[in-house]
Amino acid sequence: MQRLHVFWQGVNSEGQPCEGILIEAGSLEQIHQQLHNQGFFQLQINPVEPTQLQKSLSVAWLAEMTGQWKQLADSGLPLKDCLRFLIRSQSDPTNKFRLHNALRHLESGNSLQESFQIAQGFPDLFTRLLAVAENSDQLPTILRALQQLYVLQEQERQERWQLLRYPLTIAGFALAIFLATTILLVPLFRRLYLAQGDELFWLSASLLQLSDSLRLQPLPWLASLLTVALITISVHRKISISQILNWLPWLGRLQQTVQIQLYSQALALMTKVELPLLEALELASPLLPKNLLSRQLRIQQSLLQGRKLYQAYQEASFLNPEQLRLLDLGESSEQIAYAFQRIADHQLQQIQRDRQRLQAFLQPFFMVLVALMVLALLLALYMPLFQMGMTF
Structure with missing residues (x-):
């Protein structure tokens, strides 16, 4: 049982x-x-369900929860009372269970980090910084920084979908026009097209063949559509949207810059609370795209060999020259957290410029594609009529 x-x-x-x-x-x-x-x-x-507890928590929920916790901590409320208020404010039973479980283990004598690790689903970065907060009495400061990081991640997710919304809308609109034309309009001209025999315009013949297939044999098309949907869902469960975007020629560069910016922001947060640098690099690595993880490993190995942070990043070809200068100045003045924050700000400005350029390109590009599709449909529909008119 x-x-x-x-x-x-x-x-x-x-x-x-x-x-x-x-x-x-x-x-x-x-x-x-x-x-x-x-x-x-x-x-x-x-x-x-235990499987639900093992899933990573959404960034949006983490941003909301850390913001609420920060406000409660700022008010001077004891830690356990803060968690009780957080539990009452939740509507999702799974998240209530997680927080209840963390509170129960905290009351049993476990540390704050251990309690949230047992509760499952919380990122390693979150639980490790809770340990720093518990040992240094910096809980409100760390919660504020975590909230800022998660808000940035959520904003990035929303802006990514906003960038994709226009192309997806245009693609859906174009598909609807194409299907309506193929299924509803083409059959009206079917007898006329068949009467022309071998002289029928090749584009009209292809459209007629597709129309007959969609109308008379819909089951293979529906089966193919269902197969594609299942494959898409399966791939999405194993591969994140960020990884898929990294494979695309235009969006990949932008997505990589976004992930490096979040990585720099996380390093700024962790070095600010004086977390050991090697541990901070390890905790920030999940924010990087997979193709940069090997460079991150080289940076850690260089630091273990005694090289300066600036030299390690330079040898790994990780940052551009301007960002390397900022890191060199920050390391020489013992303000590494400030240097990483400046790098993150610089990358955020670059992301905003790249998004504007990409939006300026995508809108006319997809309009041209839709125009070409409409032109092809018009030619396929009316070219046989023009041919008939020329014959008579």
């Missing part, structure tokens, strides 16, 4: 609302009976 993780809500014998979690607690009937025997009524029990 499968033993369940659950988040439950109810009221006690005095009518006060209560909630909690149970781990590997048996069947729903057993859980309900157990809680009822403990004096809880009007129970609402939400099972939580």
Whole structure:
């Protein structure tokens, strides 16, 4: 029998609302009976799948949660009370379960880092900086910096979709026009096209053949569409949108700059709270595109061999000359965090310029493609009529 993780809500014998979690607690009937025997009524029990707990948390939720936690910490509320308020503010049972689990282990004597690691789903960067905050009494400062980092990541995600929205909208519009023409209009001219026999314009013949196939044999097309959808979903589960964009010629360069900017921002945050540099580099590496991970490894190896940070980045061909100068100045003046922040700001400006150029190119490019498609459809539809007119 499968033993369940659950988040439950109810009221006690005095009518006060209560909630909690149970781990590997048996069947729903057993859980309900157990809680009822403990004096809880009007129970609402939400099972939580272990696979859901293992999934990484969304950046949007992390940004919202760290922002709320920062405000509570700024008000001087004790740590455990902050977590209780965070739990009450959540609407998703899985996230409530995670935070309840972290609070329970914190109350059992575990450290803040260990408690959130046990709760699952939280990034290593998040849990490691919580350990720094717990040991240095910098919790509000670190939460503010984490919120800024996650807000930047969420803004990048939204701007990426905004950049893709126009091409996807135009592509959908063009596909709708093409299907409507092929399925609805072409059959109206079918007898006319067939009457021309071998003299039928080649584009019209191809369109007629496609129209007959879509109308008379839709099942193979639907099966192909379903197969493509399943393959797309399967690929998306294994490969992130960021990785897919890195393969595209124009968007890949922009996406790589975005990821390096987030990497620099994370390093600025971690060096500011005096996290050891090698550990900071290791924690920031998941933010990099995969094709730069080998260079990141060379940087870490160079630092272990005693080279300066500036030299390590220069040998790895990781940053441009201007950014290397900023890093050299920051290292020589012992202001590495400030140097990484300046590099991140410089990269953010570059990203904004690249996005503007790409948007200026994509809009006319897709308009030209749609115009060419409409021209091809018009030729396929009306060229046989022109040929017939010339014959008579």
